[in-house]
Amino acid sequence: MIDPGKPVKESSEPSTEGPSGKSIVTAIVFGLAFGFLLQKGGVAKYNVLIGQLLLQDFTVVKIMVSAIIVGMVGIFTLNYFAKVNLHIKPTRIGAQTIGGLVFGAGFALIAYCPGTGAAALGQGSWDVLFGMAGLMAGSYLFAEMSGLLKKTVETWGEKGKLTLPDILHIPRLPFAYATAVLLTVGLFFLQRFYPR
Amino acid sequence: MKRWLLTALVILPSFASAADFGVDAANYDGPAWSPYLVGGLIGLLSWFTFYFADKTIGASSFYATLAGYVGKLVARKHTESLNYYKSNPPAVDWGFLFVVFTIIGGFIAAWTGGEFRNEWLHPMWVDRFGENSMVLRGIVGFAGGVLMAFGARLAGGCTSGHGISGTLQLNAGSWLTSVCMFVAGIATAMLLYTAL
Numbered sequence: 004m005i006d007p008g009k010p011v012k013e014s015s016e017p018s019t020e021g022p023s024g025k026s027i028v029t030a031i032v033f034g035l036a037f038g039f040l041l042q043k044g045g046v047a048k049y050n051v052l053i054g055q056l057l058l059q060d061f062t063v064v065k066i067m068v069s070a071i072i073v074g075m076v077g078i079f080t081l082n083y084f085a086k087v088n089l090h091i092k093p094t095r096i097g098a099q100t101i102g103g104l105v106f107g108a109g110f111a112l113i114a115y116c117p118g119t120g121a122a123a124l125g126q127g128s129w130d131v132l133f134g135m136a137g138l139m140a141g142s143y144l145f146a147e148m149s150g151l152l153k154k155t156v157e158t159w160g161e162k163g164k165l166t167l168p169d170i171l172h173i174p175r176l177p178f179a180y181a182t183a184v185l186l187t188v189g190l191f192f193l194q195r196f197y198p199r
Numbered sequence: 200m201k202r203w204l205l206t207a208l209v210i211l212p213s214f215a216s217a218a219d220f221g222v223d224a225a226n227y228d229g230p231a232w233s234p235y236l237v238g239g240l241i242g243l244l245s246w247f248t249f250y251f252a253d254k255t256i257g258a259s260s261f262y263a264t265l266a267g268y269v270g271k272l273v274a275r276k277h278t279e280s281l282n283y284y285k286s287n288p289p290a291v292d293w294g295f296l297f298v299v300f301t302i303i304g305g306f307i308a309a310w311t312g313g314e315f316r317n318e319w320l321h322p323m324w325v326d327r328f329g330e331n332s333m334v335l336r337g338i339v340g341f342a343g344g345v346l347m348a349f350g351a352r353l354a355g356g357c358t359s360g361h362g363i364s365g366t367l368q369l370n371a372g373s374w375l376t377s378v379c380m381f382v383a384g385i386a387t388a389m390l391l392y393t394a395l
Contacts, residue, residue: 026252029247030293033300035307040237043312044241046230050227050322053388056388056389065238069234069235071366078245090255099376099379100376101353104350105349106350107383110383112391113344114340116258118256122302125301126306131340137348138344142266144348146282162372167374168369
């Protein structure tokens with residue numbers, strides 16, 4: 004099977020050193036845009052995030068799915084014409100199932116996620132500071148256990164770089180377009196049943 | 200596995216409509232902009248981060264880097280000996296700058312939109328858990344942060360890194376992680392709002 008993350012173009016920056024001039028500018032501009040959009044989208048608000056988990060407000064899913072549709076069509080088209088590299092993280096069934104579930108439980112308690120929490124801080128929702136302290140503590144706790152976890156949980160169901168079209172042996176570009184169409188239809192129905 | 204997921208997807212929403220959480224998230228401020236516009240623009244932003252910076256949108260490693268710096272201040276040798284920090288030494292890199300400016304972007308959006316909140320407790324939290332619930336919010340927020348960061352590191356990303364950037368690349372592990380995040384998040388939020 005071909006490596007889904009195989010570079011199609013030269014990496015635009017050296018991988019070892021800190022950010023260069025151009026990459027500092029892109030980090031600043033794109034970071035500003037991301038925070039701006041998260042706040043405008045309402046996903047820096049406690050009630051919008053908890054509302055999603057209580058299934059009272061579907062803003063979070065609408066934003067995520069719209070971003071996935073637009074992003075997927077563009078990234079796979081650009082990748083097809085060798086303009087961008089894919090950045091596929093390895094699939095680890097054990098670690099990602101457990102990690103995802105633990106993350107979700109935490110999500111319900113903190114009510115922000117790592118990205119929307121940053122936007123929430125900028126928005127003056129100071130309760131996110133408790134959560135950020137926890138995020139730092141949890142990161143360090145993971146680092147404490149990382150040696151052990153690497154040898155155990157992270158080896159369970161280790162599949163390497165794996166995409167859905169590769170599993171199904173379907174060419175990636177048509178698969179991405181078809182998925183985008185399906186997700187768009189899904190959003191249409193979501194909006195019908197959950198206007199907010 | 201498939202049947203289990205399907206059951207969860209059917210049971211959770213029906214539980215939601217039956218349960219009384221004491222509050223309705225839709226009674227509080229929603230998003231300033233359409234979620235479809237915001238989601239679409241985040242998708243577009245992902246093209247730019249891939250094309251101009253050869254990077255993906257992600258947030259959770261920011262907190263691991265911060266924790267690494269604090270760890271190095273307190274116990275330098277020990278922190279540097281940890282497996283995670285050996286392979287990810289704390290550095291002000293592209294992803295770190297990106298999140299710093301996500302905070303500022305959130306501020307600009309809130310400030311220009313007249314939505315700067317300057318509050319410690321969100322009205323929805325107050326309506327559900329009372330005026331004098333700062334300690335409870337602190338404990339719940341901190342605990343949530345610990346779980347969230349631990350889960351994100353174990354899974355290899357958060358709602359941005361897996362939930363948007365990974366899913367839009369059709370990464371199998373990202374779809375698995377995202378489904379697990381929302382299943383546990385919905386279950387925990389419903390329990391929290393019913394039981395506490």
